[in-house]
Amino acid sequence: MKLAFIGFGGVGQSLAKLLEERPLGAEVVAISDMKKGAIYQPNGLDVKKVLEVVEEDGTLDNYPNEPGLVRGMGSIQTIEQTNSDAIVEVTYTDVRTGQPAIDHCRTAFQHQKSVVTTNKGPVALAYRDLAALAKERGVYWGFEGTVMSGTPALRLPEVTLAGNEIKEIHGILNGTTNYILTEMENGKPYQDALRQAQTLGYAEADPTSDVEGYDARYKVAILANYVMGSSLAVEDIPCEGISGLFNEDIKKARDEGKAWRLIASIYKSGEEVKAVVEPQCLDENDPLANVKGPTNAIVYECDLSGPIMLTGAGAGLIETGYALWIDLFYVKKQLGVTSI
Structure with missing residues (x-):
């Protein structure tokens, strides 16, 4: 070859x-x-x-x-x-x-x-x-x-989960934002957490694509079109990043046993496939709430096998x-x- x-x-x-x-x-x-x-x-x-x-x-x-x-x-x-x-x-x-x-x-x-x-x-x-x-x-x-x-986020549903109807996909598809939110949970101000992410190579010098959710939105379009067979255009996916979250929001959620995560969601609404990228305040028993640092995670809601969650690195040479x-x-x- x-x-x-x-x-x-x-x-x-x-x-x-x-x-x-x-x-x-x-x-x-x-x-x-x-x-x-x-x-x-x-x-x-x-x-x-x-x-x-x-x-x-x-x-x-x-x-x-x-x-x-x-x-x-x-x-x-x-x-x-x-x-x-x-x-x-x-x-x-x-x-x-x-x-x-x-x-x-x-x-x-x-x-x-x-x-x-x-x-x-x-x-x-x-x-x-x-x-x-x-x-x-x-x-x-x-x-x-x-x-x-x-991490085989595309090959898993295609090969291992073959035969299932995948009704919904949701997950953490951007490690930079997850790292920043985890550091904010530890008390670090947003700007300090961002600078540390840049120092460690998780975030670019211009972090807009990550922190405003654009990177996750492109990944959502790939999942929606490849896994769920839709024709969803990137511009049709509502998108909100984490720059509007403050340490007070993070602390309040933590005090209530919850955690903020930037969540990408793809779901069927009748015959239509819809998607959104937005910060969500998750209950502590939600498995995505316990995904820390630059790790990515994705959940496939399957009709035969039930929910399947896959975690792993979302970046790295x-x-x-x-x-x-x-x-x-x-x-x-x-x-x-x-x-x-």
């Missing part, structure tokens, strides 16, 4: 390191990154050397020249013209437009190449069109890491790299190779 990486930041490098340890029978033939440069070797790149040169100077410029090596291919050119079977799409993508990842996925499918990605944009904004194209061309589209990183790795395992199954 020949792979081309489109994007080679922290997540891409994490997958590359994992493939060195657990190869999956995969061979990296191309890497195209807007900042680091691009290299293509039809006979396979030396991934260990790639990682060394990127760590040393942040680019691919010092990867050694060798017979057959091609430099400077753009992302679309890499997808169209290399001998790759599957594309690892891990570019920096504008989640509001889904670009450039949507174009990368579409181009790959048109050229009968499978795609694994951790970019939320294509799945949240263009799921039906891209899924139909992938099916038409007989290729695999894996995006497990878009909701809860390496190793975890996200693993989400891509397991998707690549399923690409191998699509290609008819079942051994690791």
Whole structure:
């Protein structure tokens, strides 16, 4: 299985390191990154050397020249013209437009190449069109890491809970906000908790997407469309973040044996699927009230198995790299190779 990486930041490098340890029978033939440069070797790149040169100077410029090596291919050119079977799409993508990842996925499918990605944009904004194209061309589209990183929030309902009617999904889908709320429960002011989240790498320098609930809203759109078969648009999901919560609210809830959490909910209303992201004050016996720190959790309300709760890391380079790795395992199954 020949792979081309489109994007080679922290997540891409994490997958590359994992493939060195657990190869999956995969061979990296191309890497195209807007900042680091691009290299293509039809006979396979030396991934260990790639990682060394990127760590040393942040680019691919010092990867050694060798017979057959091609430099400077753009992302679309890499997808169209290399001998790759599957594309690892891990570019920096504008989640509001889904670009450039949507174009990368579409181009790959048109050229009968499978795609694994951790970019939320294509799945949240263009799921039906891209899924139909992938099916038409007989290729695999894996995006497990878009909701809860390496925690199998999408594969669990698809595989393990098969046969159930899932009537409702609700959970904590953003670890940054959950960390902040947990710290506020411990008496830390909101701004101090936010700064600590940024210091620890849980929150970006601009935390708006996390604290206003936008990140969770995109994940809700993915779950609603993929798991519950709806056509719910991101802009149709009401969304409220945690910036309007104060320490007094947190303390009052704690004194009453309750806890505030940013909850994403998807539910059926007649024939319609609806969703909302909002802070909720949960009773202490609600299992989501006891989810602390940057941990994510999701509950599937099933008609046969009853409620099933899944918890795990919602972020992290190793975890996200693993989400891509397991998707690549399923690409191998699509290609008819079942051994690791």
